[in-house]
Structures are given as C-alpha cells and as structure tokens.
Amino acid sequence: MSVTITLATARRILSQLRHDHRTLVLIVGVPSLLMILLRYVMDRPEAFDRFGPMLLGVFPLVVMFIVTSIATLRERTSGTLERLMTMPLGRLDLLLGYALAFGVTALIQVGIVATISLTWLGLDLRGPVWALLLLTLLAALLGVALGLFSSAFARSEFQAVQFMPALILPQTLLAGLFVPRDQMATALRWIADVLPLSYLVEAMRELTGHPGVTGTLWRDIAVIAGCTVLALLLGAATLRRRTT
Amino acid sequence: MMNSVIVVRDLRVARGGRTVLRGLTFEVPRGSVVGLLGPSGCGKTTLMRAVVGVQIVQSGTVTVLGRPAGHRALRHRIGYATQRPAVYADLTVRENLRYFAAVLGAPRGDADRVLDEVGLGGARDQLAASLSGGQLSRASLAVALLGRPELLVLDEPTVGLDPVLRGELWELFHELAGRGTTLLVSSHVMDEAARCERLLLMREGRIIADDTPAALRDRTGAGDLEQAFLTIIERGEKVGRP
Numbered sequence: 001m002s003v004t005i006t007l008a009t010a011r012r013i014l015s016q017l018r019h020d021h022r023t024l025v026l027i028v029g030v031p032s033l034l035m036i037l038l039r040y041v042m043d044r045p046e047a048f049d050r051f052g053p054m055l056l057g058v059f060p061l062v063v064m065f066i067v068t069s070i071a072t073l074r075e076r077t078s079g080t081l082e083r084l085m086t087m088p089l090g091r092l093d094l095l096l097g098y099a100l101a102f103g104v105t106a107l108i109q110v111g112i113v114a115t116i117s118l119t120w121l122g123l124d125l126r127g128p129v130w131a132l133l134l135l136t137l138l139a140a141l142l143g144v145a146l147g148l149f150s151s152a153f154a155r156s157e158f159q160a161v162q163f164m165p166a167l168i169l170p171q172t173l174l175a176g177l178f179v180p181r182d183q184m185a186t187a188l189r190w191i192a193d194v195l196p197l198s199y200l201v202e203a204m205r206e207l208t209g210h211p212g213v214t215g216t217l218w219r220d221i222a223v224i225a226g227c228t229v230l231a232l233l234l235g236a237a238t239l240r241r242r243t244t
Numbered sequence: 245m246m247n248s249v250i251v252v253r254d255l256r257v258a259r260g261g262r263t264v265l266r267g268l269t270f271e272v273p274r275g276s277v278v279g280l281l282g283p284s285g286c287g288k289t290t291l292m293r294a295v296v297g298v299q300i301v302q303s304g305t306v307t308v309l310g311r312p313a314g315h316r317a318l319r320h321r322i323g324y325a326t327q328r329p330a331v332y333a334d335l336t337v338r339e340n341l342r343y344f345a346a347v348l349g350a351p352r353g354d355a356d357r358v359l360d361e362v363g364l365g366g367a368r369d370q371l372a373a374s375l376s377g378g379q380l381s382r383a384s385l386a387v388a389l390l391g392r393p394e395l396l397v398l399d400e401p402t403v404g405l406d407p408v409l410r411g412e413l414w415e416l417f418h419e420l421a422g423r424g425t426t427l428l429v430s431s432h433v434m435d436e437a438a439r440c441e442r443l444l445l446m447r448e449g450r451i452i453a454d455d456t457p458a459a460l461r462d463r464t465g466a467g468d469l470e471q472a473f474l475t476i477i478e479r480g481e482k483v484g485r486p
Contacts, residue, residue, distance in 0.1 A: 008346035016334045019371065079330030083387065086296045088319040089347050241314065242300045244259050 001090050009089075009097025010104075013071070017105060027067070027105060031059035031113045039121040049124045052117055053132065053204040054177055059113065060106040060140035061200070062168055068102055068147030069160045076151070081239075091239045095232055099144050106140030107133070127207035131217065135203050138224045142196055145231030152238030171197035176205075196227035249274050249395050249426040250295055255304035257290050264290045266449040267304070272428055272442075277421045279440030280430040281473070286446045288430040289327060292397050295428065296324045309394060320348060323388035327399040327430075329380040330387075333373040337364060337383050340372055341390065350391035358389040361416060363409070377404040385413070396420065396427045402436065414439045434470040445473055452476055 017024060038055060042048045075081045084094065114132060117123040125132060150167060154160035174184070174192040181192050192198045203220035210217075250272035257265040264287045272278045280288050293299035294306050297314020306313035309321055331340045341355035359365050362382040367375060372383060385401050396417075402410045414436070417427050421441075429440070437443055438457050445453040445460075453460060453476050457469060466472035 004349075005347050008343055012332070012335070012339070012343040015339050016332060019334050019336075078333070079326045079328055080332060082298055082326065083324065083330040083344075084347065085298055086319060086322060086324045087344070087347050088316075088349070242298055244300050 001092050001096075002088075005089050005093040006096045006100065009094055010100035013098060013101035014104065016071075017101070023067070027063055028109050028112050031055075031063065031109060032116050034059070035113055035117050035121060039117075045122060045124065048121065049208055050205075051177075052121070052123045053125065053208045054201050056110065056114060056117065056132065057136055057139045057200045057204045058172060058177075058197070060110055060136050061143040061197070062164065063109065064102050064106055064140045064143030065147040065150075065168060066161065066164050067105075068098060068144045069151040069154065069163060070157060072098070072148050072151040073154055073157060073160045082243075085239075085241045091236045094239065095148060095236055098148060099141055099232065102144045103137060103141055106143075107137055110136040110140070125208060126211045127213065127217070131207055131213055135200065135207070135221065135224070138221065138228060139200055142200075142224060142228045142231065145228050145235055148235035149231050149238060152235070168197075171195050174198065175201040177201050196224055199223040199227075247274050248272060249309055250428065251305075251307040252291075252295075253305045253307075255291070255294060255306060256302040257287075257294060257299060258302050259290065263302075264449050265294070268449075268451050270444060270451055270454050272426060274426050275421055275424050276441045277417050277427045277429060277439070278442045278444060279437050280428060280444050280446065281432065281434070281437050282446030284432060287449045288446055289399055291446070292324075292399050292428065292430060296322055296397050320391060321394045323390070323393035323396045325381075325385050325388040325396075325398045325401055327403070329384035331372045331380070331383050334371065336369050336371055337375070337386075338368040340383065341386060344387045345390050348391040354390050358386040361389060362386045363412060378406070378409065381405070382409075382413075392425075394425060396425060396429075398427065398429045400430055400432070402431065402433070410436070434468070434473065437469045443469075445476065447477060 035052065035055065038051065039048050042051065110133060118125065146167060150163040151160055154163060174188060174195055175197040176192065181189055181198060184192060199220040203217050203224070206214050206217040206220070248271040252268050252270050255265055255268040256263065268291065280291065282288055290299060294301055295308060295313055297318065308318055311318055335343070337359065338355060341359065345354050359368050362385050364379060364382050364386060367379055372380060375383060381401060381403060385398065388396055388398065402413055405413065417429065421427055431437065440457065442456055443453065443460060444451050455463070460469065460472045464472040464475040466475050
C-alpha cells in the first residue's frame, strides 16, 4: 500500500468527475429535489422530520453505489485496470482511492442537501449535525464498497445498473423505512437484522428522536463501519492481477 | 542466458476451454526490437499478456529480466500498451500521463517528455475522448514509455497511423533499443516486420519461425516477408531455432 498512489488515484477520480459537469449536477441536484418533493408531498413537518433524515442517509448510499459500480466496470472493460495491474499499484491503493474520492463527493452532496433540508425545508434534527454528517459519509462509503464489490459480477453496464435495485431496494424495504422491523414476520426480521441499511435507518431515527449521541447510535455507527470495511475487503478480493 | 530479457519455455495457455498457446519456447535478447507477427487470433495478445504477467498460464515458464513474469519487482521495469488504447477517456492527455506517472513513481516532467516522444505535445490539454484513433493509441503508447522501462511490450502500437507517423514511431523504437531498451512489438502488417531485428512468426498458437528478417528471406527464397511467411506455412516446417 502506498499513500502517494492512493492520493494520486483519488485525485484522478475527482478530475474525471470534474470534467463531467452533468454528473456533478445530478449527484447534488437529484437528492435535493427529492428532499424538497418529500417535504411538500408529506406537508406535515412531523412526518418530514421522521422520514427526511432516513432519506438523507439512503441518497448517498444509492448514488455512490451506482457511480462506483459503473466507474469500476469501465475501469475493467476499458483496459485501464489491466494496465494498472502491471504497475506498482496495490489493490487497496485503488479501492481506497475510490473510497476517498467518492467520500469527498458524498460529503459535498450531503453538505448541500442537509443545508437545504435544515434551513429552507425546516427539518428538525434533535441530535448533533456532525453525527448526521458522519453517518451519511459512512453510508456513502458503504455505497462505494458495495458498488466496487458488485461491479465484479457485472459483465456490462446494463447489468451493473440492475444491481442497484437488486441489492439496495430489498434493503430499503426491509430496513424499517416503511414498516418497523419488529412488526415484520420473524424470518424477514432475521434478514433485516443482518442487512447494513437497517442500522443506517435505525441510526437516523435515533438522531431525529434523541438529543445527544445514544448508545444505540454508536452501535449502529460501528455496524455500518464494519460492513463497509467487509465490503471493501470483498471488493479487493475480486480485483485480480492475473485473469484468464 | 544473462543477455535474454524474456525467456519463455514451453508456454501453454488456455482461455475459455480453448488452447490458445500450444507450447511456445523462445528468447528475446537485450536491446533488440523483436516483432511478433501473425494473423489476428493467433495468440499474440495472449503471449504479451503472459509476458507482462496478467495472464493465467496453464504450464511452462515465462522469465522476464531474470524473474518470473508478473513479479512485484518487475512492475517498475516493464512498459505495456494494450491493443485497445487503455487511457481514461474523461481526462485530458496530460492528466492521464500525470496519473500513471504518479503510480509508477516516475519523475515530474516525465509526462511532457513522453508526450513529445510520441509527437502528441500539441494535444496535451485535449480530453482523451476527443482524440482521433491514431492520437489515442499514441497516448496509450506514451503511458508505456513513462519511467523509462527496460522492457516495452507493445501490442499493435501503429494501428490506424499514417505511414509518416508509423515511420516516426519505428524510428523511436530503434532509438530506444539503441539506449538498451528491449522491445517486443506485435503487428499484423508485414512491412513493419522488415523493421525488426528479429521476428517471431505465430500461427494458431505456435511459433512457426524465429529468425532475422534477412535469414527468413534467404531460407525461403522469397522476395518479401509476406511470401516468406506463406512459404513457411506451406512447408509446414519450423525455421530457425526451436
């Protein structure tokens, strides 16, 4: 592992994004628009206070998942990955470079969406703002890690985008976003209990319901961080120097 | 043997259940330009992938600069350009080179040096996506030149280039070889073969000839290399070293 190569990789990925203005606008604009829409569709501040923060966590996860899985798939199909694999670049250098670049992007995204939500839309957050930013950053990194991992199983960009609904949508259904987890059938609850998104939603709920940082919130943060590291390691295992 | 940069012994490779390389044995001497010729699909790219160490091989050995192909210590010492240009389309030419230079730990200024060497200095601030096919393959070639590698493995580096540019690149290859760099260059154009010091002719996963262009013409009595290649195939024999 090399810090220089990791930083160079992150800088390279950010340069790629910088050249792609439309993608940047979409990354920030789509979640902002959805939050505004949610606020006025619900039209009740207490309902918005309940769902708003959860969506704030789900957006960066979904967006970073899609962006990362397409970016790494391109890296695999364009031959740049093969080129890098003949160079002194460690697999972790590449993965951490992606995590760093998209982590920074996610922070900008969440910074803007959270500002809009907390001011204009009047979102009422009882917990500290830094905890909200930390959670959304973790959510983004989880999205990056899952995107890296799933891209290994996609042969085309058509397949890669399908992994988003396949991996993320069932999680949003099971995460307690719509129906609380303890009201689900036992088998479904078991599944929900091992899915990382459940802990993200729970953490966001803690944050909206309680001032300060609760023990449950810390546990949720630890679980999400653990899942992110696990997914990154699985992603690293899918990067091979030698292929058939 | 010390003078051989690449030593391949009985190399066999299968891809997707099909045998692509059927027991290749050859050596590439230091400081030479060796041409790898043969029709599309004969296994040239697979062989090059095996030399740079990204190909899973079935059996046999590939030794590069005294170490097994793909060895960690070789990653600074080999430059590789794939047939399809492998650069980031959404970065400028210079950004691409700066990134790969950073990965290789090449000195600052190396990006500009290699761009001038491949004659792409004028397009350095252009996005790779906006380059012509020929410019794109030169950008990809420039990446392979970063850090002054001892061995260059170039897969069809002159495809889509006009004759003038092709001539210039071959001059560059010989200049590099003059400085001690070893080059393994694949092509399916026979007129490029004449510019190599040594030729490996491949067909259906086998090396059917390994000799100098002049010796190949002499042995076959053919006027040009195209004809020599055909004669070797017709005779169904192996010419030159085993």
